[in-house]
Structure formats: structure tokens, C-alpha cells
Amino acid sequence: MKLTDQLSIARRNLKRQKGRTRLTLISIVIGSFAVICVLTITFTANKTINDYFEKTGLLYSIDVSSTGSNGINEAMVSKIAAIPGVQSVSPNIDMWFYESVKFGDNVANSFQSGAEAANGTTKQIIAFGRDLTEADTGATVLVSKDIANVLTDKNPESLINQQITLVTNSYYNGPDQKRENCDLQTMECKSVEITATVVGVNDGDRMILFPLQFGIDQSAVRSFGEIPTCQGFNDPNATCEDGTIIFSNNPIKDSGFYSLRIRAESSEVIPGIGEALTSQFNMRNQADLETDAGDYYFMVGQDLLKEALKAFRVVSLGLLAIGGISLLVSAIGVINTMLMATLERTREIGVMRAIGATNKDVKRIFTVEAALLGFMGGVWGLLFASAIIIGLGSRFGGSTDSLVSIDVPTLITSGLIPSSIVIVLTTVIGILSGVLPARRAAKLDPVESLRYE
Amino acid sequence: MTEVLTQAQLADISLVGVSRIYELGDEKIHALRDLSLEIRQGEFVAIKGPSGSGKSTLANVIGGLDTPNEGKIVVGGLDFSKAKDKELSHYRSKTIGFVFQSFNLQSHSTVLENVLLPLVIAGIDKTTRMARAKECLELMGLLDRADQPTNKLSGGQRQRVSIARALANWPQIIIADEPTGNLDQTNGQIVIDLLTKLNRELNITLILITHDADVAKKAPRILEIVDGHVTDRMSA
Ligand SMILES: Nc1ncnc2c1ncn2[C@@H]1O[C@H](COP(=O)(O)OP(=O)(O)OP(=O)(O)O)[C@@H](O)[C@H]1O
Numbered sequence: 137m138k139l140t141d142q143l144s145i146a147r148r149n150l151k152r153q154k155g156r157t158r159l160t161l162i163s164i165v166i167g168s169f170a171v172i173c174v175l176t177i178t179f180t181a182n183k184t185i186n187d188y189f190e191k192t193g194l195l196y197s198i199d200v201s202s203t204g205s206n207g208i209n210e211a212m213v214s215k216i217a218a219i220p221g222v223q224s225v226s227p228n229i230d231m232w233f234y235e236s237v238k239f240g241d242n243v244a245n246s247f248q249s250g251a252e253a254a255n256g257t258t259k260q261i262i263a264f265g266r267d268l269t270e271a272d273t274g275a276t277v278l279v280s281k282d283i284a285n286v287l288t289d290k291n292p293e294s295l296i297n298q299q300i301t302l303v304t305n306s307y308y309n310g311p312d313q314k315r316e317n318c319d320l321q322t323m324e325c326k327s328v329e330i331t332a333t334v335v336g337v338n339d340g341d342r343m344i345l346f347p348l349q350f351g352i353d354q355s356a357v358r359s360f361g362e363i364p365t366c367q368g369f370n371d372p373n374a375t376c377e378d379g380t381i382i383f384s385n386n387p388i389k390d391s392g393f394y395s396l397r398i399r400a401e402s403s404e405v406i407p408g409i410g411e412a413l414t415s416q417f418n419m420r421n422q423a424d425l426e427t428d429a430g431d432y433y434f435m436v437g438q439d440l441l442k443e444a445l446k447a448f449r450v451v452s453l454g455l456l457a458i459g460g461i462s463l464l465v466s467a468i469g470v471i472n473t474m475l476m477a478t479l480e481r482t483r484e485i486g487v488m489r490a491i492g493a494t495n496k497d498v499k500r501i502f503t504v505e506a507a508l509l510g511f512m513g514g515v516w517g518l519l520f521a522s523a524i525i526i527g528l529g530s531r532f533g534g535s536t537d538s539l540v541s542i543d544v545p546t547l548i549t550s551g552l553i554p555s556s557i558v559i560v561l562t563t564v565i566g567i568l569s570g571v572l573p574a575r576r577a578a579k580l581d582p583v584e585s586l587r588y589e
Numbered sequence: 590m591t592e593v594l595t596q597a598q599l600a601d602i603s604l605v606g607v608s609r610i611y612e613l614g615d616e617k618i619h620a621l622r623d624l625s626l627e628i629r630q631g632e633f634v635a636i637k638g639p640s641g642s643g644k645s646t647l648a649n650v651i652g653g654l655d656t657p658n659e660g661k662i663v664v665g666g667l668d669f670s671k672a673k674d675k676e677l678s679h680y681r682s683k684t685i686g687f688v689f690q691s692f693n694l695q696s697h698s699t700v701l702e703n704v705l706l707p708l709v710i711a712g713i714d715k716t717t718r719m720a721r722a723k724e725c726l727e728l729m730g731l732l733d734r735a736d737q738p739t740n741k742l743s744g745g746q747r748q749r750v751s752i753a754r755a756l757a758n759w760p761q762i763i764i765a766d767e768p769t770g771n772l773d774q775t776n777g778q779i780v781i782d783l784l785t786k787l788n789r790e791l792n793i794t795l796i797l798i799t800h801d802a803d804v805a806k807k808a809p810r811i812l813e814i815v816d817g818h819v820t821d822r823m824s825a
């Protein structure tokens with residue numbers, strides 16, 4: 137018997153019992169729908185997160201941090217930059233002392249500001265304007281799109297080349313702070329305002345980014361003290377003005393940076409760089425830190441990605457298990473349906489045997505029928521899942537504000553298409569569920585079957 | 590069709606010492622007892638006997654549907670005791686055509702689909718099997734009914750469909766187990782005439798099982814079974 141003929145016989149037999157076929161299908165459809173949805177979301181999220189890491193360079197990054205009083209000084213920066221496989225390095229300066237940012241009447245409060253070298257160590261994805269360059273040293277900034285939206289009532293492009301105002305918090309006592317602003321007892325100061333020119337808007341997450349040099353300059357720390365007269369004052373570390381001593385130092389210049397990002401040439405060389413960091417500077421990877429960190433430790437961006445995906449995997453495995461259970465239940469449905477079919481068609485099986493069907497033919501007819509049930513269940517599951525996922529995706533996905541956004545084309549190519557493998561799974565489930573009924577049908581004695589009423 | 594048959598090897602039937610015993614609890618029922626007989630290709634043999642005497646059992650054993658407990662059956666060189674399921678199925682497909690008392694058609698399928706089924710099982714390609722099925726239906730005078738479901742047909746018509754189905758794979762032997770049992774006089778007559786015509790014109794061996802002495806009389810050779818024993822005689 138030819139497979140095509142077995143298929144058309146199977147199709148006819150399923151049509152003969154429309155109601156029962158549909159009921160059996162429903163359970164497979166529910167199971168495959170659930171599994172396809174979970175897989176699609178997992179696959180798409182994996183791809184999107186991975187893309188994000190790739191786009192931002194996190195996939196190739198190693199972050200070095202200093203824990204002790206010794207920072208990462210210039211000599212160390214150059215040594216790290218010379219490690220084979222290192223493409224570029226950039227210190228990170230956390231400019232924690234800006235409290236809010238203003239533009240016209242609009243204010244944004246919740247953001248981070250920092251400074252880095254504009255050498256591509258962290259890739260900026262520029263939406264409008266331009267990236268910072270190494271020629272920028274002053275108060276020029278890159279603003280992330282979400283902040284730009286707040287400042288401009290959703291017209292981020294209009295911020296390019298405009299001056300924004302950064303307001304410091306009360307602990308700021310950098311170069312732009314004035315003595316008369318500060319209470320010398322508590323060392324709290326009034327806010328001061330600093331203006332900066334926006335050169336670009338990037339796809340980032342609540343971030344205002346300055347040139348490295350500006351960050352270094354602003355990290356200078358001053359403290360004020362009273363003195364009756366400057367007459368005879370002589371301390372190389374301080375200046376005296378109108379009865380006030382001003383102590384000034386810059387921890388970055390004195391002892392180095394707190395943290396440094398390394399961009400590797402490829403993800404393959406990352407372990408090598410890690411080994412070099414350990415052997416040259418006695419740094420430990422944070423991922424395998426058990427005891428004391430020592431003066432320095434480093435973190436590999438890829439590990440972060442793996443961590444993020446691992447957490448996600450736990451959730452999706454849980455959901456998959458639920459889908460899997462409903463597929464299992466549907467397998468019982470298929471077994472039941474096929475057993476009923478063997479009973480109903482006992483006489484027919486006898487006739488088929490009498491006119492030349494081998495017991496293998498009989499077995500195959502039932503197996504193909506069960507496989508077809510599984511296959512159709514999978515196809516319908518995919519259709520429903522596609523409709524719902526594409527529907528929801530085009531409504532809620534593809535938001536332009538957020539860096540990690542899920543769009544419909546990614547949902548289809550990275551999510552739905554690979555998850556359609558579930559059709560193979562449901563077909564196999566169908567075949568497996570058909571084994572017992574098919575074997576039973578094939579074992580029937582032809583004479584007995586022909587006598588069956 | 591005639592061509593194919595003349596080319597085919599002769600399907601002579603030989604049974605030696607065949608017994609078929611059913612066990613019902615402690616009781617042993619001898620449906621066939623130490624039965625030996627020969628039927629040559631092209632013969633027309635009637636098998637008669639009272640109810641429960643073993644006629645259907647004999648038909649099933651010759652048709653390779655049932656396996657005897659003892660004895661040897663050889664048809665057209667094929668020794669059943671040595672044959673695997675595949676060879677026996679092939680034999681049922683190609684050498685034998687069954688016609689049943691209760692037709693055993695697929696009532697939800699059309700006349701044509703019923704006749705096509707043995708050809709589909711034999712793996713015949715689409716165009717050939719379509720032509721062949723129509724040829725068989727024409728022979729049974731049912732070509733105009735090809736697309737009707739069989740449950741819309743009269744008993745006589747149904748039995749003709751089942752003869753067409755038996756004929757589909759150019760068999761050398763047709764075994765008809767009380768083919769007129771569910772038919773009235775007239776339709777029974779038509780069916781018997783068609784079957785004997787196949788025997789006469791196409792040299793198909795016809796094994797006809799019947800209660801009816803008048804029907805049996807048409808056969809040149811009558812086997813009478815009583816209680817699993819057979820008496821063989823040539824009719825006058
Ligand atoms: N599966 C079975 N189990 C037990 N006994 C059986 C079985 N099949 C047939 N028999 C017995 O074998 C004997 C022969 O049966 P068979 O069907 O061959 O008779 P028959 O001559 O065809 O009868 P009828 O004219 O009524 O069709 C009967 O006694 C019957 O009861």
C-alpha cells in the first residue's frame with residue numbers, strides 16, 4: 137500500500153467521525169498552542185536579549201572594579217589596554233551628584249549620569265544627533281531617548297544642540313560649587329545648576345553621558361574651612377580666600393578610577409583576557425568569587441547574559457511543563473479515540489485482510505490516522521498561537537522608547553518559525569499514541585473480525 | 590484481462606489431512622476433520638452441507654484467512670504453513686477473491702471506492718486502478734452506479750459490487766460463501782449466473798458454498814460436508 141493512499145484513507149476515516157475527531161483535536165490544539173506560545177516567547181526574548189547584548193557590546197565586555205582604596209590608575213589602564221585581545225578600554229565615572237535635569241519647563245528626576253571615553257568601548261546607538269567623540273571634553277552630553285522624551289514632550293530630536301540644565305544634589309562640592317552655598321558645619325551645600333549642550337540622543341535607559349574628561353574634572357572634591365586670616369597661610373594642598381581655606385583633591389587623579397570597561401575583540405578571547413587580568417593584577421572573576429574580593433574584581437558581560445537567560449529559562453520551563461502535561465493528556469485522548477476506532481472498524485479490518493491487506497498495512501492505516509490527528513492538532517495550535525501572538529505583538533510590541541523591545545518580524549522569524557517544530561512533536565505524540573491501538577488492530581484475527589457484529 | 594489470466598500460473602488447490610479444531614473451554618469442536626481434496630484451476634465446485642458443518646471454515650482455510658491445526662495446504666505452489674503474513678496477504682490480494690453472504694461493503698463509501706479498495710491495497714497506481722475498477726463494474730452491469738454510496742443499492746446490486754471487488758486484482762480463484770443467502774430468487778439467480786459466467790469465460794476457479802441443492806446442482810462437482818467430513822462427487 138502506498139503512503140499517499142494510506143493518508144487519504146486516514147483522512148476519510150477521520151472525517152467519518154467528525155465530532156469525535158474534533159474533540160480529540162481540541163485537546164491537542166490546546167497543548168500545542170500552549171507549548172508554541174511559551175516557545176515563541178522564550179525564543180523571541182532570547183533573541184532580543186542577545187541582540188541587545190550584541191548591540192551594546194555587552195557581549196564583548198568585561199567590567200573591572202576596584203574595591204579598596206587603590207583605584208585603577210593610568211599605568212594600570214594602559215597595561216590592561218595592552219592585553220592581547222583587548223580592543224579598547226574606557227574608565228566609567230559615576231556622576232552621582234546630579235539630582236535632576238531641566239529643559240524649559242520640563243524636569244526629569246530619575247536618571248543616571250556618568251562619563252566614559254568615547255572610543256567605542258560601550259557602543260552608543262545614536263537615534264538623533266551625533267555620538268560623543270574624543271574631542272569632546274566639556275559639558276556636552278548624550279541623552280537617552282526616554283529622558284529626551286520627557287524633556288521635550290516627545291520630540292526628542294528637538295533637543296539636539298540645545299542647552300539643558302543639570303541640578304546638583306546637596307552633597308555636590310565639585311569645581312562649580314561655591315563656598316557661600318555651603319553650611320560649613322554640616323558640609324551640605326545648596327544645589328547649583330550646570331548647563332550642558334546636548335549633542336546626541338541615544339537608545340539608552342535613563343542615562344546622561346558626559347565626556348570622560350568632564351567626568352574627571354567634576355569628580356574633584358573640595359571642602360571648606362574657616363580661618364581668621366589668610367595671612368601667613370601656607371599649605372600646598374589648600375588655598376585660602378577671604379578667611380576660608382579650600383581643600384581640594386581629585387580622588388580619580390590621585391588614586392585612579394573605580395571602574396573600567398574592557399571591550400574584547402571577540403567573545404572567544406574573553407576567557408584569555410580574564411586569565412591575564414588574574415595573572416597580572418590578581419583580579420578574580422566575580423562569578424567565581426567565594427571569599428574576599430581583593431582589591432579588584434571583574435565581571436564578564438556574557439555571564440550577565442547567561443544569568444539573565446537562566447532566570448528566564450526557569451520560568452519558561454515551568455510553563456513548558458504545563459503545556460507538556462496538556463499534550464500528554466491529549467495523547468490519552470488520541471489513544472482512546474483510536475481504540476474506539478479499532479473496535480468500530482473491526483469488521484472493516486476483517487474485510488481489508490480478506491482482500492489482501494497485510495497486518496502491517498492495517499497497523500500503518502491506524503498509525504497514519506493517529507499521526508494525522510497529531511499533525512493537524514499541531515497545525516491548528518500553530519495557527520491559533522500565530523494569530524494571538526501576532527495580534528498582541530502588533531498591538532503592544534515594537535515600542536520605540538525602550539531598548540529591549542519585541543517586534544512582530546522578530547516574533548515571527550525568531551519565535552514562531554522555530555517553534556513550529558512543535559508540529560513534529562505533536563505528530564510524534566500522535567504516532568506514539570497510535571502504537572497500541574494500531575498493534576491491536578493488526579493482531580485481530582481476520583475470521584473473527586469478519587464475524588464481528 | 591484474459592491475457593493476464595492465461596499468463597498467470599495455475600492456481601491448483603491441494604489440501605492434505607487438514608483439521609481445524611476450535612476449543613471452547615474443555616470442549617473441542619472439529620470444524621474440519623482430516624480433510625483432503627484437490628481442486629484444479631478453472632473448476633467450478635459447489636460445497637454444500639448443513640449449518641455448522643464446516644463450510645465457511647473450509648472456505649476460510651482455502652482463502653488463507655484461517656490456519657488449520659493440522660495438515661497441509663498448497664495453492665499455486667504456495668505452501669501456507671511456510672508462508673509469512675506478507676505472502677499469504679499477497680495471495681489473498683492477487684489469487685483469491687472473496688464474496689460474502691453479507692456483502693461486507695463499506696456502506697459509507699461509493700460503489701467505485703469499494704471496488705478500488707483491493708487495488709489500493711495492492712499498491713496499483715491511480716490510472717490503472719481506476720480503469721480496472723470501471724472494467725469490473727461494467728462486467729457486473731453497474732458502471733452507471735459507480736458514484737453512488739453502496740447503502741443506496743438493492744441487495745442484488747450490492748452483491749454484484751462485491752463480485753466486482755473480488756474480481757479487481759485478476760484473481761484465479763473466487764470463493765463465494767453463500768452469496769445468495771441474503772437475496773431473493775431472482776437476484777440470487779442473477780448472481781449465480783454472473784459467477785458461473787466468470788468461471789466459464791475467464792477460467793476462474795469458482796468455489797461456491799451454498800445450502801441450496803438447486804444452486805449446487807449447477808456445479809459439475811459437489812463437495813458435501815457433514816460434521817467436518819467431506820464427500821466428493823461429480824454431479825450427473
Ligand atoms: N471461532 C469459533 N469458535 C468456536 N467454534 C467455532 C468458531 N468458528 C466456527 N466454529 C464452529 O465450527 C463449526 C463449523 O462452523 P462453520 O462456520 O464452518 O459452519 P458452516 O457450515 O459455515 O455453517 P453455516 O451454514 O451456518 O454458515 C461450527 O460448529 C461452529 O460452531
Ligand SMILES: [Mg+2]
Pocket residue numbers: 644645646766
Ligand atoms: Mg458458513
